[in-house]
Amino acid sequence: MKAKLFVSKLNRITKALISMTPAQREVVHQSIQALDTEIPIDELFQPLFDSKSQCPHCDSSQFKKWGKAGGVQRYRCNSCSKTFNNKTNTPLARLHKSCIWVEYAHCMALRLTLRQAARVCGINLKTAFLWRHRFLQAQAGKNDDKLSGIIEVDEFFLAYSEKGNKTLGSGQKARKRGGDIDKRTKEGQVAVLLSIDRSKHMIAPILSADTSSEISINLTENIEENSVLCSDGAWAYVKIAKLKHCDHKRLINGTIRVMDNIYHIQTVNGAIANFKAWVNGSMKGVATKYLSNYLAWFKESSAKLNKRQILLSAYGRQQYYGT
Numbered sequence: 001m002k003a004k005l006f007v008s009k010l011n012r013i014t015k016a017l018i019s020m021t022p023a024q025r026e027v028v029h030q031s032i033q034a035l036d037t038e039i040p041i042d043e044l045f046q047p048l049f050d051s052k053s054q055c056p057h058c059d060s061s062q063f064k065k066w067g068k069a070g071g072v073q074r075y076r077c078n079s080c081s082k083t084f085n086n087k088t089n090t091p092l093a094r095l096h097k098s099c100i101w102v103e104y105a106h107c108m109a110l111r112l113t114l115r116q117a118a119r120v121c122g123i124n125l126k127t128a129f130l131w132r133h134r135f136l137q138a139q140a141g142k143n144d145d146k147l148s149g150i151i152e153v154d155e156f157f158l159a160y161s162e163k164g165n166k167t168l169g170s171g172q173k174a175r176k177r178g179g180d181i182d183k184r185t186k187e188g189q190v191a192v193l194l195s196i197d198r199s200k201h202m203i204a205p206i207l208s209a210d211t212s213s214e215i216s217i218n219l220t221e222n223i224e225e226n227s228v229l230c231s232d233g234a235w236a237y238v239k240i241a242k243l244k245h246c247d248h249k250r251l252i253n254g255t256i257r258v259m260d261n262i263y264h265i266q267t268v269n270g271a272i273a274n275f276k277a278w279v280n281g282s283m284k285g286v287a288t289k290y291l292s293n294y295l296a297w298f299k300e301s302s303a304k305l306n307k308r309q310i311l312l313s314a315y316g317r318q319q320y321y322g323t
Contacts, residue, residue, distance in 0.1 A: 030110055041098045042072055042086070044308065045315055049086035056089035057082045090316050091137040095130075097123070104131055105307035105314070108297065113282055136293040138316030139300070143203035148224035151246075152268035153195040153231050155210060156276070160188050163287040190288055192295070193218055194275075196268050197227075202302060204295040212236035220244065230263050271302065 017025055055063050055077040066076035066083050076083045087093050092101075100121050107117035118128040191207040193215060205218040215236040223229065223244045231237035233252035241248035249263040258264045275298050279286050286294050300310060 027110060030106075041101055041311075044311060045086050048312070048315060055080065055082070056084050087315075091134045092314060095134060097127075101131075101311060102307055104128075105135065105310040108132070108135060108300075108310055109305065109307055111278070111282070111297075111301055133290065133293055135310065135314040136296050137314075139296040139313050140292040141205075142296070143205045143218070143222065145201040145203050145222060146224055147195055147197045147201055147203065147222050148227050149197050149199065150228045150230065150263065151195060151197045151223060152265045153193070153219065153229065153237065154265055154268050154272065155191055155193050155207070155215070155234075156272045157189040157191055157210075158276070158279070158288075158291070160190050161285055161288050163285055165287070190291065192291075194268055194272055195219060195222070196271060198267075200302065202271070202299050204299060206292055206295070212239065216240055228263065230265050232265065274298075 017028065020028070054061055055075075058077060058080040060077055060079035062078040063075045064078065066074045068074060069085070072085050072087075074083050074085050092098075095101075100123070103121050104117060104123075107120055112120065114125055114128045114132065117123075117132075118125050121128070123131075191210040191214075192204060193207055194202070194204045196202045203219075203222050207214045207218060212235060215234070216239065220240050220243060223240065223246065225245050227244070227246045228249060229237060229241045229244075229246045230249045230251065233250055237250070238248060240246075249259050251257065251259065251263075251265055257266065275295075278298070279294055283294070300313060305313065
């Protein structure tokens with residue numbers, strides 16, 4: 001491109017960027033990053049496979065190369081005689097069209113809907129749905145991040161959903177849109193515990209019940225000792241703070257939102273609001289059976305993982321949240 005033409009186009013682009021919101025500029029930024037050289041899938045996963053160096057069927061370390069299929073190296077185990085490749089027994093096993101996984105991972109980094117991702121990647125809606133949940137499967141339910149420093153925590157609730165299920169269980173009645181959930185008893189709701197520190201490490205376990213014991217089981221081991229725990233008035237957090245020798249800031253009175261100009265639960269409440277707006281807005285609600293997948297996706301998005309990191313997380317051998 002000639003210099004004058006480049007300057008002219010650059011000026012137009014600059015004017016367009018100025019008129020955009022920060023969120024829109026972030027989408028443009030990520031789209032530009034997507035123009036870099038595509039990542040060879042086999043080269044991306046091979047180092048992780050080599051580092052484990054085990055048969056995925058029997059865990060034997062004695063195996064040898066056994067030809068190639070579709071350009072991908074296969075191996076044969078000396079112990080169990082089974083063959084495999086570097087994706088066997090991972091969530092990505094038996095998925096086709098690996099040449100466009102990178103593009104799909106980029107769609108996930110942008111949090112595109114199924115129809116948008118299907119259109120970008122040139123795949124059908126069923127494939128887009130399958131890939132979404134395969135890409136999230138390895139990290140779903142993983143809440144291993146250690147929280148330290150100033151830690152914020154709160155619970156939130158979502159309506160139990162059978163979205164996509166064509167046959168409800170016996171005796172189960174359909175719930176009308178708009179919901180008539182009893183917010184006092186929390187019947188028909190699913191409880192989620194969300195905790196985040198100021199370094200953006202996050203955990204988001206689904207609670208089997210909204211009880212002190214469930215909160216303690218899902219939070220205590222993730223908190224580093226001598227941290228500062230910021231919470232509402234729930235007694236479960238008082239016990240956890242004492243157990244982990246944490247300074248506890250309880251924001252009980254609704255008129256006091258910040259203590260000592262630094263301690264608050266606004267970050268975690270903002271994250272909760274963002275998650276709810278996302279799943280109930282762009283996603284049009286999610287089935288409860290897939291909720292852990294969407295929480296994993298939300299953590300990936302909050303950590304601003306790029307397409308390479310999303311693929312490695314999907315492979316299941318590494319976790320990138322909080323990095």
